[in-house]
Amino acid sequence: MMSRRRLPTAKGLMTKLEAVLFFRFCIPRNDKNRRLRGISPMANPLNGYVLSIHAQEVLQRSERQTIEPEWIQRALDNPDYSDWDDRTNAVRVWKRIPEYGDRALRVVYNPDKQPPVIVTVFFDRSFKG
Template structure:
């Protein structure tokens, strides 16, 4: 994950929401699916078995180097 850096917000949200950096790494490297949004952000989404299959969404700004992880959260809108 050396091509990525965390925003202060993403680090804070990961800690507050008890989201491990390993889950974030796995979601970016092997997502269930991705979405490229109109604002240019890339959304990586994966189910996290350790959280009863809740879906983790990792939002990344791919236009900067290293790519910046903007925020992370469990997305209640995603359904299996």
């Protein structure tokens, strides 16, 4: 008889079946009963927007820790330039930040999700507008 091997997980030791059941039923889901991918369940809302896991990781990097949440909100509320990406259905907005040497902050978000998801945030060196 084969013994049940226990897998180390964040919840302690589990059998493979227990792990599959946990991850299948304990992951946040949207209204269509599909798993929400790329969105942290504890993501901080930014005036109706949610940061994706990627955006949170980008903002944690040492060279990007200077990006203030108020700058992101300013770019979303009143962008200097905006563009729609047909391939990904994402909106890209740019806003010049005078406090940071008048560099252009680029915010990419998906308006189709509810709440809208901020995909990434960075200072765009190639912005000429």
